[in-house]
Amino acid sequence: MRDYTKWDDQPATVEDFPTSFARAYRIATTEPCGPVYVCYDAGLQEQALERPIAVADVAAGARPTPVQADPAAIRRTAELLASAERPVVVTEFTGRHPEAVRELVGLVEESASALIDLNGRVNFPNRHPQNLTGGDALADADLVLLLDVGDPFRALNELDRLTNEKKPRVPTGCTIVDVGLAELRQSKWAEDLGQFQPVSLSVVADTSLAIPALRTALRSQPARDRGARCAELERKHQRIRERWEKESREDWDASPLTAPRLASEIWSVIKGEDWILTSNTLEDWALRLWDVEGPNRHPGRSFGTATQIGTSIGVGLAYRGTDRLVVDIQPDGDLLYDPGALWTAAHHRIPLLVVMYNNRAYYNDWEHQLRVAQHRGTPKENARVGQEIDDPAPDFAMLARSFGWHAEGPIAEPDKVRPALERALRVVRDEKRPALVDTIVRHRHEKRFR
Incomplete structure (x- = not known):
């Protein structure tokens, strides 16, 4: 099991059960979350207890707090978003925290960004006028903000399955900011990170905290009229939906x-x-x-x-x-x-x-x-x-x-x-x-x- 889990343990005594479980719970629920394996020996399970074993005091509060981003990195990301003419947000797993979806909608609206949902979770309302999933928003992007994207290279490059040729989806010189916890993810038995994708700025953070912080930082940037950009995105969104309806x-x-x-x-x-x-x-x-x-x-x-x-x-x-x-x-x-x-x-x-x-x-x-x-x-x-x-x-x-x-x-x-x-x-x-x-x-x- 060790190659497939974040942590494993086999407590040696019944007295070790509570602390082992508390550690397992803490590791499993620390982002990026993953499975743990705890083995309780059959003999210990059948053993009669000689005295009560305290559990609540050990297990209480075992879950750790989430990882916040470097404040300087958040400020820099806000500056890049505010100055971009055609920003695009690409998200894959942000919706694992339901409260983050509402924050993401606010960020996309306030920055006049196009949104591409890779659907690792439901991250964004599919009928929102700035949702351009299925379109070509990346083709002319001058800034791409990746949020919880497991494989950035796959998201930003297109694979011809017949020739195996890979072509970039984004123009040369596009600024790429990657926010998430991918750098903390590891696999002992298989390489699951995908091909390396160079980025302009990599921010290690839990997006449930990073997105609200980014919205706050964005509000301190000089205000710009984003009406024309949002209207353009809405027209593109409608064309995508009309194409899907026709194809269906x-x-x-x-x-x-x-x-x-x-x-x-x-x-x-x-x-x-x-x-x-x-x-x-x-x-x-x-x-x-x-x-x-x-x-x-x-x-x-x-x-x-x-x-x-x-x-x-x-x-x-x-x-x-x-x-x-x-x-x-x-x-x-x-x-x-x-x-x-x-x-x-x-x-x-x-x-x-x-x-x-x-x-x-x-x-x-x-x-x-x-x-x-x-x-x-x-x-x-x-x-x-x-x-x-x-x-x-x-x-x-x-x-x-x-x-x-x-x-x-x-x-x-x-x-x-x-x-x-x-x-x-x-x-x-x-x-x-x-x-x-x-x-x-x-x-x-x-x-x-x-």
């Missing part, structure tokens, strides 16, 4: 469904609910077409394979009894790794609405093999080998029913999706138990590889 209507009536059609159908059913989306975003179409106004709507994108169903059930369990609707857009390959999780949800009567994102493939690898075939001039039809989940196709609705779920499908016809979702929602709401709708979705980027 392509092949609208196709069977199997397109990802944006499925995202639209789900939204039409849940938009009147107090909903939370657990993990998958249907190739980001949920984030484009839904109204995602704050961090309480989505915990952020998934970072692993075969983890989503467990994450989703965990979210469902956390919100059980709150009357919030928990929605899981569930990839088919991911669920095949842990179908027993369906029994767990049924057994504990976790009210969860699961909509299958079923393209009958491990398509990430399939698409990679298509790219390689295209690059090498080899037969594209061989890309499916080892990647399709078909012949026979798993019947996820039957699987879910066998565990006691309400389930319907498979459904490939777009006009049948909404009625099935409405029936499933009634089961979740009225019977307080899980429901699954198995929807068949076409492979993304099909046209590219024809």
Whole structure:
């Protein structure tokens, strides 16, 4: 476990349990947060206590205070923001502190910055007029402020997946300021920092403190009329949304469904609910077409394979009894790794609405093999080998029913999706138990590889 955790310990005596736990809690919750591992020997657990062991005095106040930025660095960042003509804020994990989202909105508005959300968390309202996620705001930026960006090089450079050529997204001479805790993050077994990105100023700080401090420092800078800049950003935001709306209507009536059609159908059913989306975003179409106004709507994108169903059930369990609707857009390959999780949800009567994102493939690898075939001039039809989940196709609705779920499908016809979702929602709401709708979705980027 040592290679995968921030800290590990095995207390030698029962008397060591409280201090070991207090240290583990402190290390785990110190930013950047991460897992710890504490092993309690079975013999010690079974040992009779000869006297009471005090816990409260040791554990109380164990959580440390956050890391504040160097005041001089905050002042310098404020000066750079105030003097920039086309500032862009790029954020990835700032929304891990919900209160920081409100501060970030204020900073973006007060500095007339464009905002790009990398969606490690929900960091910024997706319909805010200065949110230019999905646009080309970086192309003419004269200042980029990175907030909690895990891999700055990836954020600021574009990768051609066919040639592996990397091209900068920002112009030469653009000032780059990086604020966050990436320099404190380390991995013992894998390099997860990405390629090195030179920056003009690197500020080590918890952004929940740094952003309010930066707003205060920004107010002391000479005032400027930002009206024209904000109006321009709003026009660009609207053009992005119009483009997404147009793209979402392509092949609208196709069977199997397109990802944006499925995202639209789900939204039409849940938009009147107090909903939370657990993990998958249907190739980001949920984030484009839904109204995602704050961090309480989505915990952020998934970072692993075969983890989503467990994450989703965990979210469902956390919100059980709150009357919030928990929605899981569930990839088919991911669920095949842990179908027993369906029994767990049924057994504990976790009210969860699961909509299958079923393209009958491990398509990430399939698409990679298509790219390689295209690059090498080899037969594209061989890309499916080892990647399709078909012949026979798993019947996820039957699987879910066998565990006691309400389930319907498979459904490939777009006009049948909404009625099935409405029936499933009634089961979740009225019977307080899980429901699954198995929807068949076409492979993304099909046209590219024809």
